[in-house]
Amino acid sequence: xxxxxxxxAGRLAEGHRVTTTVAADGDExxxxxxxxxxxxxxxxxxAAGKVTGAVSRAAGRGSGxxxxxxxxxxxxxxxxxxxxxxxxxxLVSATNGxxxxxxxxxxxxxxxxxxASNALGANMPAGITAAMAQDRDARFAVIEVDEKYLPTVAxxxxxxxxxxxxxxxxxxxxxxxxxxxxxxxRDGLAGTAxxxxxxxxxxxxxxxxxxxxxxxxxxxxxxWQEDAWSxxxxxxxxxxxxxxxxxxxxxxxxxxxxxxxxxxALRDPQGGRVELTGLRLPGRANRANATTAAxxxxxxxxxxxxxxxxMEQVTAVAGRYDTVRYRGRALxxxxxxxxxxxxxxxxxxxxxxxxxxxxxxxxxxxGTDTSWLWDVDYTRLRGRPxxxxxxxxxxxxxxxxxAGVDFTVYDDVDAAVDAAPPAQIxxxxxxYTAFQQLRQRVGA
Ligand SMILES: [Zn+2]
Numbered sequence: 001x002x003x004x005x006x007x008x009a010g011r012l013a014e015g016h017r018v019t020t021t022v023a024a025d026g027d028e029x030x031x032x033x034x035x036x037x038x039x040x041x042x043x044x045x046x047a048a049g050k051v052t053g054a055v056s057r058a059a060g061r062g063s064g065x066x067x068x069x070x071x072x073x074x075x076x077x078x079x080x081x082x083x084x085x086x087x088x089x090x091l092v093s094a095t096n097g098x099x100x101x102x103x104x105x106x107x108x109x110x111x112x113x114x115x116a117s118n119a120l121g122a123n124m125p126a127g128i129t130a131a132m133a134q135d136r137d138a139r140f141a142v143i144e145v146d147e148k149y150l151p152t153v154a155x156x157x158x159x160x161x162x163x164x165x166x167x168x169x170x171x172x173x174x175x176x177x178x179x180x181x182x183x184x185x186r187d188g189l190a191g192t193a194x195x196x197x198x199x200x201x202x203x204x205x206x207x208x209x210x211x212x213x214x215x216x217x218x219x220x221x222x223x224w225q226e227d228a229w230s231x232x233x234x235x236x237x238x239x240x241x242x243x244x245x246x247x248x249x250x251x252x253x254x255x256x257x258x259x260x261x262x263x264x265a266l267r268d269p270q271g272g273r274v275e276l277t278g279l280r281l282p283g284r285a286n287r288a289n290a291t292t293a294a295x296x297x298x299x300x301x302x303x304x305x306x307x308x309x310x311m312e313q314v315t316a317v318a319g320r321y322d323t324v325r326y327r328g329r330a331l332x333x334x335x336x337x338x339x340x341x342x343x344x345x346x347x348x349x350x351x352x353x354x355x356x357x358x359x360x361x362x363x364x365x366x367g368t369d370t371s372w373l374w375d376v377d378y379t380r381l382r383g384r385p386x387x388x389x390x391x392x393x394x395x396x397x398x399x400x401x402x403a404g405v406d407f408t409v410y411d412d413v414d415a416a417v418d419a420a421p422p423a424q425i426x427x428x429x430x431x432y433t434a435f436q437q438l439r440q441r442v443g444a
Contacts, residue, residue, distance in 0.1 A: 038082055038083075039082070041075065041076050042076045042078075042079055042082045042083075044075060044076075045071075045072040045073070045075035045076035045079050046072055046079070046083075046133045048071050048072060048075055049068040049069055049071050049072030049073075049075075049129070049130060049133055050068060050133065051068075052064070052067055052068045052070075052071040052072075053065055053067065053068025053069075053130065054068075056068065065120070065122050065126075065127055065130035065131065065134075066122050066124075066126050066127045066130065067126075068126075068130050068133075069122075069125070069126030069127055069128070069129040069130035069131075069133070070126040072126075072129055072130070072133060073125060073126055073129055078156070079129055079133075080125060080128060080129045080132065080153070080156045080157060081156040081157065081158075083129065083132035083133055083136070084132055084141055084156070084157040084158070087116070087138065087139055087140060087141045088139065088140050088141070088160045088300065089140075089141045089142075089143060089157045089158070089159040089160060090105055090109070090140070090141070090142045090143065090159055090160065090161045090162070090163065090296055091143050091145050091150065091153060091154060091157065091159045091161075091162045091163070091194075092105060092142065092143065092144050092145065092162075092163045092165070092296075093144075093145045093146070093147050093150045093162070093163070093164060093165070093185075094147070094163075094164065094165030094166050094167070095147065095165075095166055095167050095168045095169075095170050095178075095338065095340060095341075096165070096166060096168070096285070096337070096338070096340050096341045096344065097165050097166065097285060097286075097288070097289045098123070098144045098145070098165065099121045099123075099144055099317055099318055099320075100281065100286060100289050100317045100320070101163060101165060101289040101292055101293055102117060102118070102119070102142055102143070102144040103117070103119060103314055103317045104281075104289055104290055104293035104311045104314060105142045105163065105292075105293040105296045105297060106119070106140075106142040107293075107310045107311050107313065107314055108293050108294065108296070108297035108302055108306075108307035108308075108310050108311055109140050109142060109296075109297055109300060109302065110310060111297070111302050111306050111307065111310055112140075112300060112301065112302055113138070113139045113140055114135075114137065114138040114139060114140070115138050115139075115140040115141065115142055116131065116132060116134075116135035116138035116140070116141045116142075117131065117141065117142045117143065117144075118130075118131035118143055118144055119131075119318070120318055121144060121318050123143075123144040123145055123146045123149075124146050124149055125149060125152065125153060125156075128143055128145070128153065131143075140300075141157070143157065143159075147167070147181055147185075148181070148184075150162075150184075150185055150188065150189075151184060151185065151187070151188020151189065152188075154188065154189065154192055154194065155188075158193070158194075159192075159194045160194060160195065160299065160300075161194055161195050161196075161197055161296050161299050162189065162192070162194045162195075162196050162197070163196075163197045163198075163292050163293075163295075163296050164185070164196060164197070164198040164199060164205045164208060164209060165199055165202075165205070165220065165288075165289070165292060166199055166202045166204075166205060166220075166222065166224075166340065167181055167182055167185075167202065167204040167205055167208065167227070168204075168224050168226075168227045168338065168339065168340040169226075169227055169338060169339060169340075169372070169375070170337065170338040170340075170367075178204060178227050179204070179232065182204040182205075182207050182208045182232060183208075183232075185208035185209075186207060186208045186209075186210060186211055187211075189208070189209065189211065189212050190211035190212065192212055192213075193213075194212075194214070195214040195215070195216060195299055196209045196212045196214065196215045196216070197215075197216045197218060197292055197295045197296050197299070198215055198216070198217060198218065199217075199218055199219075199220040199221075199222070199288075199292070200217040200218060200219050200220075200254055200255050200256075200257040201219055201220055201221050201222040201243070201245075201254070202220075202222045202228065203228040203231075203232065203238055203245060203252075203254075204227065204228055204232060206252075206254070206255060207232035207233065207252070215255075216258050216259065216295055216299070217255045217256065217257040217258055217259070218257055218258070218259040218260070218261075218291055218292050218295050219243070219257035219259065219260035219261060220261055220288040220289075220291055220292055221261060221284065221288050223284070223285075223340070223343050223344060223347065224339060224340035224343050224344075225240065226339070226375065231247035231249065231250060231252050232252070233247065233250050233252040234247060234249050234250040234252070235249075236248050236249030236250060237249070258295070259291055259292075259294070259295040260291070261276075261284075261287050261288050261291040264276055264277050264287065265277075266287075266290065266291040266294055266304065266308070268294075268298070268304045272304065274294070274304045274305055274308050275308075276290055276291075276308065278308070278309075278312040279308075279311060279312055279314075280312060280313075280314060280315045280321075281314060281315070281316075281317070281321055282321060282348055283344065283347060283348040284344070284347055285344040285347070285348075286321075290308065290311050293307065293311060294307040294308060294311075319333055319335075319435070319439045319444045320333060320334065320335045320435075321333070321334065322444050323425070324442050324443065324444045326417060326442040326443075327414065327417045327418060328422050328423075329417055329420055329422060329423075329424065329425075329426050330424075330425045330426070331357075331417070331425075331426050331428050331442060332354075332425055332426070332427050332428060333428050333430075333435070333438065333439065333442075333444055334348065334349075334427060334428060334429045334430070335429075335430065335431075335432070335435045336429050336430070336431060337366070337431050337432050338372060339372055339375040339376050342376040342429070343376070343377070345429050346377075346380040346381070348427075349427045349429075350380065352425070352427070353384055354384070354424060354425045354426060354427045355384065355385035355386070355387060355420045355421065355424065355426050355427070356381055356384060356385070356386050356387070356426075356427045356428075356429060357387040357388075357389065357413075357416050357417070357420070357426050357427070357428045357429070358386065358387070358388050358389070358390070358396060358429050358430070359388075359389045359390035359393075359413070359428070359429075359430040359431070359434035359435075359437075359438060360373070360390040360391070360392045360393065360395065360396045360430070360431050360434055361390050361391040361392060361430075361431060361432070361433045361434040361437070362391060362392045362395075363391070363433045365432050365433050366431050366432045366433050366434075370392050370395045373395060373396060373399045374399065376399075377403075378399060378400055378403035378405055379403045379404060379405065381400075381403075381405045382403075382404060382405050382406075385406075385420070385421075386400065386405055386406065386407040386408070387407070387408055387410060387416040387419060387420060387426075388400070388407050388408065388409045388410065388416075389409075389410050389411070389412060389413055389415075389416050390430070390431075390434045391434070393409050393410075394409070397409050413438060413441055413442070
């Protein structure tokens, strides 16, 4: 396996090499396109994309970024590569936490210069292209990438670093099976010149990063383990004593991490600790995201202390973790799209006795199959007030009943919020489209 043999110090040395290659590679890429400017075809594509985006916005069809990006890519299929030429790019991909980690890493890198980013989470090639066309001058780009597109986007943008956080089941009726996704990453990233910053605690991520030349391992934890009980290398059983894991039948095991989340602090490769208690984003999952973001930023020479200070300024990410006043209550908005995400969210609210308002939809952006509800351990909500809304509230009600959770079903958010005790925070947990609808409704 490629992950053996190099300790924390070696990883850091690798990081410094990356820093020194940024400028040189940028020059080489600039030479390809001629003085850093775009060829005529690409300029037309960018302009057409902007016009289309503006028309789409005027027609009230959202930000217009995705449709604009689509038109631009049709005119110049290599546009994304051209728009990232000469910049130092970072890609971030995962099942969960990629929007937040992208935001945190971008914030950390702003310590050393302007950063372009697809901050609103349009993470497929069209949305990424639109974001890069929008901000042509930033030296750095931190890009959230949908799991399925990671190898393609990596090929086009030639990133300096790629952060891989986790892989678990998500939208069963749409996405390729988790295992196949890991294989696709592994094949697609085998020859990459990028340094991978990868989660040592997720066996599928370790497998996916296994053929890459440069990997910085981060002990970021894994609370959802149901997709990683068998060895991706040989099919044997993975043993998981405490923090460690390894295959009983072959040499596949947890690599030695250079960075680690340890309680409320991160540990850097020199053994230095940086407290994460000042982060405004709550929960263990966000401390893990911050640890990964700090490891990414350090590849560009940003000190972990400086990176964390900057990350402390982030309070909400595309509405997530936002607390809003609505009908006399304070609602904290939490997004949970799949079983691993629900588990992280339960961890987040477990320290409180706040009422919990759950909303589940099954529109096409959510995946229309709600059988994933049965993968989530809803017993964690026993003993607190639970309010249920959403298009699939009856599916959820059946699930909660089986889990022995007391709950009340409401027709809409207003009725549910009115039923919650005033002057208390209500924890609102919703899946993707349910979350967007709620945000709109409560003005977040
Ligand atoms: Zn094995």
